[in-house]
Amino acid sequence: MIKVTPFEDFGHQDHGWLKACHHFSFADYYDPDRMGFGPLRVWNDDHIKAGTGFPTHPHRDMEIVTYVRRGAVSHEDSLGNRGRTAAGQVQVMSAGTGIRHAEFNLEGEDLDLFQVWVEPDEIGHQPRWDTRTFDRDRVSDGFVTLVSGRHGREHEDALFIHQDAAFLAAVMDTGETYEVSLEPGRRAYVVPARGEIEINGVRVPERGSAAINQETALKITALSAAEVVMFDLP
Template structure:
């Protein structure tokens, strides 16, 4: 089962400095049919104006993955961590028992991100933050694991959930496959470019909720950049 969720069907709010679209219920947007997908709870498509951002605010008991699509995001938190994550790269924050952080676009141009929240396997634990570059050339034509809590994915940024966040870039006409354990949930969004997933067409920023599929084949109709979450139920 693959359910296409068109970009224009997403909830959201435009705050001026932030234009946010929500694949799942978030903040003032509530849809009882879109409360999450397996352990995936939030997928926000955020457009952040230059020299603005999210001021300090707290989180706990959530794995928060930020995938930068355009521009860069600058992180700082009450643990003393600071870092700048550029387009194509990823940062992960395990909120654990509690963390306060800010995320700013200090760039002269607009920054666009996917912010993905995954429910951890267990509550608590010391909060952590990290980021890592993932050159697009290394995931050209194949899925590369960007963040994971699954054994064997040691090259990825660690999260505290039985889930993977994967990235893929394809040139027009290329395709790539990904296999699922039958009990798991997949959610896929093309950050850029039109694609087909098992024959179902998705435009850029559409979502695809995937269940009971042993494998998917992603075909690029245009040059494309794709993000996939594979999560436990």
Template sequence: MIEKRPFTSLGHANHGWLNARHHFSFGDYRDPARMGWGALRVWNDDEIGAQSGFPTHPHRDMEIVTYVRQGAITHRDSMGNEGHTLAGDVQVMSAGTGIQHSEYNLGDQETRLFQIWIEPKENGGMPRWDAKQFPKGDRAGSLEVLASGFNADLEQGALWIRADARLSGATLTSGTEIEHEIAEGYRGYLVVSEGRLRVNGVDLDARDAAAIADEPSLSIEALDDTEFLLAEVPAATH
């Protein structure tokens, strides 16, 4: 089963400095049919205005992955971490027993990013933050794991999250195709960052999503030069 979720169908909240689209219920947006997808709880498509951002606020018991699509984001937290994550790169935060942080676009142009929340395999644990550069050229024509809770992925350079899940990314040139298998008991959630894709015969435009269940293999074809992310998460939550 592949359910296409067009960008135009997402929840929308425009706060002036923040223009947000919500793939799942978040904030004032509520849709009983879109409360999450397995262990995937949040996927926000955020546009953050210049010299603005999220002031200090708390989180706990959630794995939060931020993928910057354009511009940069500056992170500061109550653990003393500070980082500046650029377009194409990734930051992860394990909220654990509790952490406070802020995220700001300190530049003069709009920042665009995906913020993704995945439920941890168990609650608690020491909060932590990390970030890493992921040059897009390194994932041309194939999926590269960006964040994961699996040792094999960590050995290949993925950022660690406290979840039996992974987030991967790829760039494809128009007309190319890749195959990918999804493990039994897992669901996929694919979001197109740029360009157009065809996934098992379902066409997706830029910023559209595909909610994937009971599909052991994916055939992903680029209809344009494209970039996309794929989350693989347990179908059942703890």
């Protein structure tokens, strides 16, 4: 089963400095039918103006994945971490027992990113932060795993999260097709960050989403040049 939601049907808020699109209920946007998808609790599609951002605020017991689509985000937190995550890169913050952080756009251009929250496998983990690069310009041979906590262990070349889930990305040329396998009983949440795709014959528009259940084989075709991200979830 593949349920498609177009970008226009998500929750939208315009704060001037921030234009936020909420895939699931978040902040002042509430839809009882959109409270999450398995352990996936938040998927925000944010446009942040240059020179603005989120001042220091707290989190706990949440795995927070940020995928930068354009520009760069500068991070600092109460653990002493400081870093700049640019377009094509991904960062992970495990809030665990508690962390305070700030995320700002210190660049001369606007910033576009996905911020995704995943509930952890249990509460009380040690908080941490890390980042890595996804080279969107190289020839991609299928989906690349950027973040993973599959089977409760760390995976080579992927940032770790405390959940049996994986975050993957691919860049596709028009007409290109990739096949992705899902283990029985698992689900996937797929978002074309750029371009339009088709999954098992079902069209998914740019920046819309496909919530996928009870499918073990996904045939993903780019109907135009596309950048696609997905979460493989329990």
